[in-house]
Amino acid sequence: MTDIATHVSGEKARIGAPAAIAGFTEEGENLSPLNEAEASAPLGGDASKAHSHGAGAGIPDSSRAGRLTSYKLEDFPVLTGREEDFRFTPLKRLGGLHKDELNGAAPALTVEGAANVALEAVAMTDARVGSVGIPEDRISANAWKYAAQANVLTIPAGSTGEQVIMTMTGSSTEASAAHIVLIAEPNSEAVVVIDHVGTAIVAENIEIDVREGAKLTVISLQAWDEEAIHASSQQAKVAKDAHLKHVVASYGGDLVRVTPTARFTAEGGEIELFGLYFADAGQHLEHRSFVDHATPNCKSNVLYKGALQGKDAHTVWVGDVLIRKTAMGTDSYEANRNLVLTDGARADSVPNLEIETGLIAGAGHASTTGRFDDEHLFYLMSRGIDEKTSRRLVVRGFLNEIVQQIGVPEIEERLAETIERELAATDN
Numbered sequence: 001m002t003d004i005a006t007h008v009s010g011e012k013a014r015i016g017a018p019a020a021i022a023g024f025t026e027e028g029e030n031l032s033p034l035n036e037a038e039a040s041a042p043l044g045g046d047a048s049k050a051h052s053h054g055a056g057a058g059i060p061d062s063s064r065a066g067r068l069t070s071y072k073l074e075d076f077p078v079l080t081g082r083e084e085d086f087r088f089t090p091l092k093r094l095g096g097l098h099k100d101e102l103n104g105a106a107p108a109l110t111v112e113g114a115a116n117v118a119l120e121a122v123a124m125t126d127a128r129v130g131s132v133g134i135p136e137d138r139i140s141a142n143a144w145k146y147a148a149q150a151n152v153l154t155i156p157a158g159s160t161g162e163q164v165i166m167t168m169t170g171s172s173t174e175a176s177a178a179h180i181v182l183i184a185e186p187n188s189e190a191v192v193v194i195d196h197v198g199t200a201i202v203a204e205n206i207e208i209d210v211r212e213g214a215k216l217t218v219i220s221l222q223a224w225d226e227e228a229i230h231a232s233s234q235q236a237k238v239a240k241d242a243h244l245k246h247v248v249a250s251y252g253g254d255l256v257r258v259t260p261t262a263r264f265t266a267e268g269g270e271i272e273l274f275g276l277y278f279a280d281a282g283q284h285l286e287h288r289s290f291v292d293h294a295t296p297n298c299k300s301n302v303l304y305k306g307a308l309q310g311k312d313a314h315t316v317w318v319g320d321v322l323i324r325k326t327a328m329g330t331d332s333y334e335a336n337r338n339l340v341l342t343d344g345a346r347a348d349s350v351p352n353l354e355i356e357t358g359l360i361a362g363a364g365h366a367s368t369t370g371r372f373d374d375e376h377l378f379y380l381m382s383r384g385i386d387e388k389t390s391r392r393l394v395v396r397g398f399l400n401e402i403v404q405q406i407g408v409p410e411i412e413e414r415l416a417e418t419i420e421r422e423l424a425a426t427d428n
Contacts, residue, residue, distance in 0.1 A: 063322070063354060064290065064292075064320045064322045064352065064354055065292075065322055065324070065354075067085075067136055068136070069133075069134040069135065069136050070134060070135060070141060071130065071134060071135060071141065071144055072141065072145075073138065073141045073142050073144075073145045075141070076137065076138035076141055077138075078099065078138075079091055079098050079099070079138055085136075085137050085288065086137075088286060088316040088318075088348055089257060089284075089286060089316075090255070090284060093229070093254065093255045093284065094139070094229060094231065094255065095175055095201040095229040095255075096175050096201075097139050097142065097143075097175055097201065097202075097203040097229065097231050098138050098139050098142065099138075099142075100175050101146060101175075102142060102143065102145075102146035102147075102175045102176050102177040102203060103146065103174070103175075103176070104172050104173075104174025104175050104176035104201065105171070105172045105174065105176060106147075106148070106176045106177060106178040106200075106202060107168040107169055107170040107171075107176070107178060107196070107198065107200050107202060108168070108169045108170075108171070109151055109166060109167070109168055110166075110167045110169070111153075111164060111165070111166050111167075112164070112165045112167075113162075113163050113164045113165055114153070114164050116156065116159060116162060117153060117154060117155050117156065117159075117162055117164060117190070118152075118153070118154040118156070119151065119152070119153050119154075120151070120152045120154075121149050121150075121151055121152075122149060122150050122151075122152055123149060123150075124144075124147055124148075124149065124150055124179065126150065126152070128150075128152055128181055128183065128209075129150045129152070129179065129181060129207070130144075130207070131181075131207070131209065132181070132207035132208060132209050132235050132236065132237050133207060133235030133236075133237070133261060133263070135205070135233065136233065136235075136259070136261065137233070137259070139203050139231045139233070139257075140203070140205055140231075140233035140259075142177070142203055143177040143178070143179065143203035143204060143205050143231075143233070144177075144179070144205060145177075146176075146177040146203075147177040147178060147179040147205070148177075149179070150179040150180065150181055151166075151179070151180050151181070152180075152181040152183065153166070153180070153181070153182050153183070153192065154183045154185065155182075155183065155184045155185055155188045155190040155192075155214075155216070156185055156188060157185035157186045157187060157188055158185075158186075158187050158188060159185075159188045159189070159190070160188070160189045161189065161190075162188070162189070162190035162191070163190070163191045163192075163193075163408065164190065164191070164192045164193070165193045165195060166180070166192065166193065166194045166195065167195045167197065168194065168195065168196045168197070168200075169197050169198045170196070170197070170198035170199050170200025170202060170224070170225075170228060171198055171199065171200075172199075172200060172201075173199065173200075173201055173227075174201065175201045175202075175203075176200065176201065176202045176203075177202065177203050177204070178202055178203075178204040178205070179204070179205045179206075179207075180194070180204070180205070180206045180207070181206075181207045181209070182206070182207065182208045182209065182216070182218065183209045183211070184208075184209065184210045184211055184214035184215075184216040184242075185211055185214065186211045186212045186213050186214060186239075187212070187213040187214060188211075188214045188215070188216075189214070189215045189216075190215075190216055190217070191216075191217040191219070191407060191408060192216070192217070192218050192219070193219045193221065193408065193411060194206070194218070194219065194220045194221065195221045195223060196220075196221060196222050196223060196224055196228075196230060196252075197223050197224065197225075197252075198224065198225060198228070199224065199225040199227055199228045200224070200228050200229070200230065201228070201229045201230075202228075202229070202230055202231075203231045203232075204230070204231065204232040204233070205232075205233050205235075206220070206232060206233070206234040206235070207235055207236075208234065208235065208236035208237070208244065208246070209236075209237060210236060210237065210238045210239060210242040210243070210244045210269075211239045211242060212239045212240045212241060212242060212266070213239075213240070213241050213242060214239070214242045214243070215242070215243045216242075216243070216244055216245070217244075217245040217246075217247070217407060218234075218236075218244070218245070218246050218247070219247045219249070219406060219408065219411060220232070220234065220246075220247070220248050220249070220258065221249050221411070222248070222249065222250040222251065222252055222253055222256045222258065222285075223249075223251065223252045223418075224252035224253035224256070225252065225253070226252065226253070226254060227253075227254050228252065228253040228254060228256075229253065229254055229255045229256075230253055230255070230256045230257070230258075231256075231257045231258075231259075232256075232257070232258045232259070233259050233261070234246070234258065234259065234260045234261070235260075235261045235262075235263075236260070236261065236262040236263070236271075237262075237263050237264075237265050238262060238263070238264050238265065238269040238270075238271055238298075239265050239266050239269065240265075240266035240267060240268050240269065241266075241267075241268040241269065242268075242269050242270075243269070243270045243271075243272075244262060244269075244270070244271050244272070245272045245274070245405070245407075246260055246262065246271070246272065246273050246274070247274045247275070247276075247402070247405055247406060248260065248273075248274070248275040248276070248277075248287060248304075249275070249276045249277070249402075249406075249415055250275075250276075250277040250278075250285045250287070251277065251278045251279075251285075251418055251422065253283070253285075254282070254283065254284070255283075255284045255285075255286075256283075256284070256285050256286065257284075257286040257287075257288075258275075258286070258287050258288075259287075259288045259289075259290075260273055260287075260288075260289045260290070261289075261290040261291075261292070262289075262290070262291050262292070262300070263291075263292040263294065264292065264293055264294055264295045264298040264327075265294075265295065266295055267295055267296050267297045267298065268297060268298065269295070269298045269299075270298065270299045270300070271291055271298075271299070271300040271301075272300070272301050272302075272405075273289050273291065273300070273301070273302040273303075273304075273334075274302075274303055274304070274402050274405045275287050275289070275303070275304035275305070275306075275317070275402065276304075276305055276306070276399055276402040276403065276415070277304070277305075277306040277307075277315055278306065278307045278308075278399070278418070278419065278422045279306065279307070279308045279309070279310075279313040279314065279315045279345070280309060280310045280313055280422065280425065281309070281310025281311045281312060281313055281344075282310070282311070282312050282313065283310075283313055283314070284314045284315075284316075285306070285314070285315045285316070286315070286316040286317075287304060287315075287316065287317050287318075288316075288317075288318040288319075288320075289302055289304070289317075289318075289319045289320065289334070290319075290320040290321075290322070291320070291321045291322070291332065291334070292322050292324075293321070293322060293323045293324060293327035293330045293332060294324045294326060294327060295326065295327060296326065296327055296328045296329045296330070297328070297329035297330075298327065298329075298330060298331075299330075299331040299332070300321065300330075300331075300332045300333075300334075301332075301333055301334075302319055302321070302333070302334035302335065303334070303335050303336075303337075303401075303402070304317050304319070304335075304336045304337075304402075305336075305337045305338075305339075305398065305399055305401065305402050306336075306337075306338050306339070306347065307338075307339045307340075307341060307395055307398070307399060307422075308338065308339070308340050308341060308342075308345035308346070308347055309341040309342045309345060309422070309425075310342060310344065310345060311342075311343075311344035311345075312344060312345075312346075313342075313344070313345040313346070314345070314346050314347075314348075315338065315346075315347045315348070316347075316348045316349075317336045317338075317347075317348070317349050317350070318348075318349075318350045318351075318352070319334045319336060319350070319351045319352065319365065320352045320354070321334055321352070321353050321354065321363070321365065322354045322356075323353075323354065323355045323356060323357065323360060323363060324356050324357070325356040325357045326357075327356075327357060327360070328357055328359040328360065329359070329360065329361055330357075330360040330361060330363065331360070331361040331362050331363075332353075332360075332362070332363045332364075333362070333363070333364050333365070334351055334353070334364075334365045334366075335351070335365065335366040335367070335368075336349045336351060336366070336367050336368070337367075337368045337369075337398070338368065338369040338370075339370070339371070339372070339395065339398055340369065340370065340371055341371075341372075341391075341395070347369045349367040349368075349369055350367075351365035351366065351367050352365070353365045372391060372394055377390050377391065377394065380393060380394075392420075392423050395419070395423060396416075396419060396423075399419055400416075403415050403416060403419075
């Protein structure tokens with residue numbers, strides 16, 4: 001395996017794209033051959049204006065903080081595939097989520113274990129909707145425009161041991177929109193599982209509000225049928241002394257794109273972002289995480305792991321961490337590990353670390369992509385274990401670090417069984 005790790009302190013560096021090289025633009029490299037060829041409009045411009053839910057934002061620079069945000073679909077230029085956020089995404093496989101009207105039936109929601117929590121279906125004009133974050137891309141804004149309602153789940157202040165399973169069951173192939181708001185009241189503790197099953201073409205916004213002293217674990221499972229298309233923007237804000245653990249597990253669907261964003265709003269917060277993905281032939285599984293350190297003395301840890309097998313299996317992980325000038329005492333680390341099991345599979349991994357102050361406890365990032373570790377295989381085979389079984393043991397051990405973060409035994413068992421089925425599908 002090749003491992004690239006970087007530890008950075010001091011003032012940030014700006015690196016421009018090599019515009020003289022064919023295929024590169026100022027936004028990056030257009031790496032999906034399915035994307036359209038038209039040039040994209042610049043970020044910001046007319047989009048940076050007031051609207052009914054607040055001000056749009058967009059600064060045409062290379063900082064992650066300068067990305068356009070707006071509740072209005074029309075503020076976002078039509079996608080071409082040259083945009084930084086979509087340069088790996090095959091737009092023609094998005095089922096129109098970025099450009100069509102999303103009038104199809106949204107996946108049906110059922111909830112288990114919500115006896116002590118409040119679940120409400122509310123209008124999109126409810127004050128709690130949109131209180132966590134503003135859409136950061138065109139798909140999210142399209143979902144905002146067409147969502148018929150929002151489902152708001154509130155964990156009461158001071159409650160402990162709450163475990164809620166929200167199952168989103170898709171049964172339509174018409175493009176649709178969904179919106180969920182999770183609120184962890186002060187000093188509460190809970191685990192919320194969002195389980196996506198069935199078939200759907202859906203753009204989804206999930207807002208996660210972790211209030212002062214609360215501890216919330218959110219587990220997002222993408223267990224779709226093989227033809228499903230799912231784009232999910234999951235934005236969180238973490239208050240003073242609060243703790244968010246966010247776990248993504250993606251293994252179903254034709255195309256899945258999950259974009260978790262987490263922001264600190266006060267000191268003493270902690271954010272953990274974990275991800276597990278297993279891509280088979282033809283699948284596109286994309287994850288783009290962003291941690292925004294805007295306040296002092298907060299801690300974040302990001303770890304995503306993936307395995308790939310089969311022709312044209314494609315995974316994408318882009319991890320952004322921004323440490324602003326005001327975020328003294330920050331402790332942050334992000335890493336992505338990919339295990340390529342067969343020829344014909346491709347893993348793209350891009351860790352980004354932007355630091356605006358040197359007064360931090362630590363910051364770093366790492367990316368690893370490769371095949372099996374020959375030493376691990378040799379060790380197992382030298383003890384009488386055949387090569388096929390040895391390879392499976394290596395994969396299980398590789399992914400189990402994320403599975404163990406779930407903390408819900410039945411979900412951990414289900415993921416372990418899924419990994420076994422994936423491995424049984426090939427000779428690995």
